[in-house]
Amino acid sequence: MNSIFEQPTILIVDDAKENISILAELLRTEYKIRAAISGEKALEIAFSENPPDLILLDVIMPGIDGYEVCRRLKADPLAKRIPIIFVTGKVNEEEEIFGFNMGAVDYIKKPFNSVIVKARVSMHVELKQYRDYLENMSYIDGLTGIPNRRRFDEYLESTWNLAVRASMSISLIMMDIDLFKQYNDNYGHQGGDTCLAQIAHALSKVIVRKTDLLARYGGEEFVCVLPNTDLDSAFIIAEKLRLAVESLNIPHARSSVGEFVTISVGVATMFPGKNLHNTELISAADRALFISKKSGRNMTSSCVADG
Numbered sequence: 001m002n003s004i005f006e007q008p009t010i011l012i013v014d015d016a017k018e019n020i021s022i023l024a025e026l027l028r029t030e031y032k033i034r035a036a037i038s039g040e041k042a043l044e045i046a047f048s049e050n051p052p053d054l055i056l057l058d059v060i061m062p063g064i065d066g067y068e069v070c071r072r073l074k075a076d077p078l079a080k081r082i083p084i085i086f087v088t089g090k091v092n093e094e095e096e097i098f099g100f101n102m103g104a105v106d107y108i109k110k111p112f113n114s115v116i117v118k119a120r121v122s123m124h125v126e127l128k129q130y131r132d133y134l135e136n137m138s139y140i141d142g143l144t145g146i147p148n149r150r151r152f153d154e155y156l157e158s159t160w161n162l163a164v165r166a167s168m169s170i171s172l173i174m175m176d177i178d179l180f181k182q183y184n185d186n187y188g189h190q191g192g193d194t195c196l197a198q199i200a201h202a203l204s205k206v207i208v209r210k211t212d213l214l215a216r217y218g219g220e221e222f223v224c225v226l227p228n229t230d231l232d233s234a235f236i237i238a239e240k241l242r243l244a245v246e247s248l249n250i251p252h253a254r255s256s257v258g259e260f261v262t263i264s265v266g267v268a269t270m271f272p273g274k275n276l277h278n279t280e281l282i283s284a285a286d287r288a289l290f291i292s293k294k295s296g297r298n299m300t301s302s303c304v305a306d307g
Contacts, residue, residue, distance in 0.1 A: 007030075007031060007032050008030075008031050008032070008053040008054065008125045008128075008129070009031065009032040009033075009034060009050075009052045009053050009054075010027055010031045010032070010033055010034070010052060010053065010054050010055075010056060010121065010125075011034045011035070011036065011042065011045055011046065011052035011054070011055045011056070012024060012033065012034070012035045012036070012056045013035075013036045013037075013038075013039070013041075013042040013055060013056065013057045013058055013061075013066070013069070014035075014037065014056075014058040014061070014087065015037050015038065015058065015061045015062060016058075017037065019058070019087070019110070020035045020037070022112055023056060023087075023112065023117065026112070026114050026117055026118060027117070027118070027121060030122075031121075031125070034052060038061065038062075038063055038064070039061055039063055039064030039065060039066070039068060039069040040063060040064055042055070042057070042069050043064070043069060043072060043073070046073055046079050046082060047076070047079060047162055047165065049210070049211050049227075051078070051079065051082060052082060053082070053083075053125055053128055053129070054082065054083050054084075054085065054121065054124055054125050054128060055073075055082055055083070055084045055085070056085050056087050056108065056121070057069060057070065057084050057085065057086055057087060057104075058086075058087045058088070059086050059087065059088040059091075059099075060088070060089075066086060066087075067098075067099070067102060070084050070086075070099075070102045070103060070104060071102060073103075074102065074103040076158065076161060077154055077157050077158045077161075078154070078155075078158040079158075080103065081128075081131070081132075081135075082128075083105045083106075083124045083125075083127070083128050084103065084104045084105060085104065085105060085106045085107065085108055085120060085121070085124065086099050086104050086106075086107050086108070087107075087108050087109075087110065088107065088108075088109060088110065089109070089110045090109075091107055091109065105124050106120050106124060108120060138150070139151035141200075141215075141216040143193055143196060143197060143216075144196055144197050144199075144200035144201075144216050145197070145200065145201075146200045146203075146204055146214055146215060146216055146222075147213060147214065147215040147216070148215060148216055149215065149216065149217055149218055151213070151215055152213065152215035152217065152223055152225070155213045155215075155225055156172075156225055156278050156281075156282075157278060159213075159225055159227045160272050160278040160281075162227065163227065163228070163271075163272045164272045164273065164274060166228075167271070168227070168228045168271075169228065169229060169230055169231075169269055169270065169271050170225070170226065170227050170228070170229070170269070170270060170271075170272060170281065171225075171226040171229040171230070171231065171233075171234035171267060171268065171269040171270075172223065172224070172225060172226070172234075172267070172268050172269075172281050172282065172284075172285040173223065173224040173226065173234060173237065173238045173241065173265060173266070173267050173285065174217070174221065174222075174223050174265070174266045174267075174282075174285040174286055174288070174289045175203070175221065175222040175223070175224075175241060175242075175263045175264070175265050175266075175289075176220060176221050176222075176263060176264050176289060176293070177195075177196075177199065177220040177221075177245075177261065177262075177263050178252075178255060178257050178261070178262045178263060178264055178293075178297040178298060179252070179254065179255050179256065179257065179297075180192065180195075180219075180220035182252075182254040182255065183195060183252055183254065183255070183261065185254070186252075186253055186254045195250055195261060196216075196220065198248055198250060199222070199245050199248070199250075199261070199263070200214075200216065200222070202244040202245055202247075202248055203222060203224075203241055203244060203245070205244065206237065206240045206241050206244050207224060207237075209226075211227050211228070212224060212225065212226050212227070212229075213225040222263075223285075224237070224238075224241070229269070230269060231267065231268075231269040231302055231304055234267050234269055234302075235267050235300065235302050238265045238267045238300045238302075239265075239300050241263070241265060242262075242263055242265050242298070242299070242300055245261065245262060245263045246260065246262050246263075246298065248260070248261065257296070257297045257298050258298065262297065262298035263298070264289060264292040264293045264297045264298060264299060264300075265288075265289065265292055265299070265300040265301070266285045266286060266287065266288030266289025266290070266291065266292055266300075266301055266302075266303070267285065267288055267300060267301070267302040267303070268281055268284035268285035268287075268288055268302070268303045268304070268305045269302075269304055269305065270284070270304075270305040280305055281305055283305075284303045284304075284305035285303070287303055288301040288302055288303040289301070291303075
């Protein structure tokens with residue numbers, strides 16, 4: 001999802017390279033251009049870590065045609081947000097209705113009219129950016145400034161689906177502030193809120209990959225989704241997160257763990273399969289977190305989930 005300050009990316013999908021060249025020439029001054037000459041390649045790009053902001057999609061192509069590409073994209077929780085403009089030589093009212101019902105936002109007809117192409121692309125890109133802005137605001141936790149539980153749920157589902165398609169691992173880190181109730185009782189809820197914000201800021205500095213997501217899970221719990229990450233690598237990141245909180249040296253007079261605020265951490269890794277669900281990864285990470293708490297807190301435990 002691109003920022004409104006970044007140059008938007010347009011994916012042009014057409015099995016005729018001359019059509020791609022014409023559209024690219026019309027749009028390249030205002031947009032980043034990517035191209036695909038097949039439905040299969042279009043899906044690969046759309047489901048990648050850097051999806052386009054809009055897709056110009058030829059309807060008639062060998063193999064996977066435009067309608068099937070559209071259907072698959074609209075079935076994905078994140079990819080469905082990418083606006084699709086169908087590109088076709090001839091279209092009647094019945095076909096237009098069919099395309100709109102599938103989720104397309106517009107049609108562009110061949111031969112191309114440069115004014116119409118630019119106007120329709122510009123309109124739908126601007127609408128996409130505005131929707132993205134509103135969605136981003138609804139995905140942010142008001143207290144800590146990091147993504148909230150809603151964003152985590154949607155991102156985990158989308159990342160899980162990508163991991164299934166790409167046959168890659170996915171790791172999850174769950175974190176819980178040790179004895180946070182006692183902290184609130186001693187320092188008050190305002191002090192607790194300040195503590196949560198400080199911890200969120202420290203954790204966010206550890207997460208540097210664009211594909212990783214740190215979120216507030218609820219209360220004093222935080223989570224981190226790590227796509228394409230094995231257990232050893234995830235454990236290293238988890239320890240960095242734990243140490244980042246410990247190094248804040250936030251006083252915790254009522255902690256039986258130490259004189260400063262600490263967190264307990266659980267890590268789990270899975271290779272998702274079509275018959276599995278991401279709740280199994282969450283449960284595995286939660287079990288690892290439970291082990292850390294029962295073993296004395298302020299530590300990291302790991303678990304390879306079944307699957």
